[in-house]
Amino acid sequence: MTGLSRREFLRRAGVGAGALGLGPLLVACGQGEGMPSFTDEPSGILNFANWPLYIDKEKVADGRFVRPSLAAFTEQTGIQVNYREVIPDADMFFRQIEPYLAAGEPTGWDIVVITNGITLTKMKNLGYLVELPVGMRPNFDAHAGSFVRDPSYDFGNRYSMAWQSGVTGIAYDPEVTGRPITSLGDLFSEEFAGLTEEDWQRAADLLVRQRDSGVLADYYSANYIPALKRGDVAITMAWSGDIFAAKLGKDLPEQIEFVVPVEGALLWTDAMVIPEGAAHLADAITYMDHVYDPKVAAQIAQYVNYITPVPQAQPEIVKMAESVGDPQERVRLLQVAQSPLVFLTDEMAANLHEYRELATDDEAAAWEATFRTVFEG
């Protein structure tokens, strides 16, 4: 489907609506006067849709809470960021903006953050994403980590730049397992099934579910953290940021380890993309490249605790730690800087796989049909 036929469809829809007396509401739709471009002067406005709690915050002197990295961006560039935490889920958010995209109308957003996967691929394939100007992102070219460059879902980063990433690996309690865990095979090993006798059934249930599903069973709900803590499960598949945040929040004992299994682990990425119809392209690309400045990336990573796409943010966080007065805060920042769950070690990075891209709708439907029974069963 091309943009032209979509516009044609809309014009017809407009005629129909006009007959119903709705004409005045349809003024100026489908008209492309003064198309925005990346090379324009920034307009000073940026509409940014993100997930809740996905950017740094800080208390300022008068007791208000602000988002320091956004405030600094506005100060530097004069671009006001209309930052909204409106994405509860990538697919649900897409459903909301899809009718606009399909009608060739602006969604109202200049940057949206979508997880790589079916939704992102669909948006790309339907032509709903604006192609990024490859020459206009010096920070990205200089500082982006290898694991977010040329991802399988978007070769050449033509449409997307990573916001934050995470790894689905294995978390385990060495005191219970008695040995280091290295492989996915360990997840299904009988040896760990009956460790705490009274919890055997629950643990077994979890493991059985894992075996049945093959890869993912109950992870989205983060149910495994309490289970891991109680010792119900000795090992489990886990999201890196969850485990790190839980350890930091003392929700998990110190000894819990997170590993990337020898078979490799899945890397997922929440990517910034520009939806078709965005009005402030120059502002958008300015911001998307801005967050690849290691200082900015450090500011965001120390709060979010998922994997930052900028490995060079690590020394910046150490610098932040050195300059901070509060000893507790210093320890926390150093913990973040040293965590392999925020900054991937080389061997971890070498062993990561991306979600396989489901290239066609048919393939996506087949994938959903196969795994839905596992999630819902």
Add this chain to the structure above:
Amino acid sequence: MSAAAPATLEALPKRSESPLREPHKRWTRFILPTYTMAMIVYLSIPIFVMILYSFNDIPGDRQTSQFWGFTLDWWKNIFNIPGLPEAFKNSLLIAPISAAIATALGTLFGLALGRYRFRGLIWVDFVIFLAIAVPEIVLGSSLLSMFVLTNFPLGLYTILLSHIGFSIAFVAVTVRARVQGLDRNLEDAAQDLFASPIVSFFKVTLPLIAPAILAGFLLAFVLSLDDFVITNFVAGQKTTFPLWVFGAQRIGIPPQVNVMGTVLFSAGILAAITSVLAGRRRGR
């Protein structure tokens, strides 16, 4: 449901005072109260957990499954999460307005349906039923298509319109049930005493159906407050409390969510008690 149960229980002893009933009380009279209490406890346990965890003295700033001890920090810093207060405010702004408008429209609907026979009554009835029975996701996506087609910008107004839309039917059914149970002779008597139709409506009918109107209002209020699916489609750049919490779940829910949940629950309880008390007073 649970709020209505105690009212039924209170009505029981009154009836047993009648001379026809045997005064001798058997052990079986404990079955219903025990069952009711058990159900109330069962239904409220999750709520009490939510309230308890609003006092959880966690070391970080994301809710954990472990209870660390008692603190009032989250209550003192209820607005310390950027984004959350705005979402909460939006919910609290939309809920009463949409409930008030839906109540006004739904009450008239309920009166017409309960009182008069007219051509097309069956169809109106059917539409009301449909509005309640249609899956939210269908309603949400059709509303969105409509707003897109008419170029209506998404935001608080579209959330408000949608919430009014799906709440009207609930108010209408509640009011209709009360109207059908009314004794028409009361209105006739008023008019026999030379009250004009308008006066008899305000002096007789309206006070009699007031508890149903209040119940309908509360229902609409609560429906608006916790709607997720439809709101998700029509929210545009705005976000509401349920939408925000759903999204925050991925990163970790801040304990302020528990605090706000507790505040909402307390407000709901107060409203329910008001409604029951009002209902009892009018019922006499």
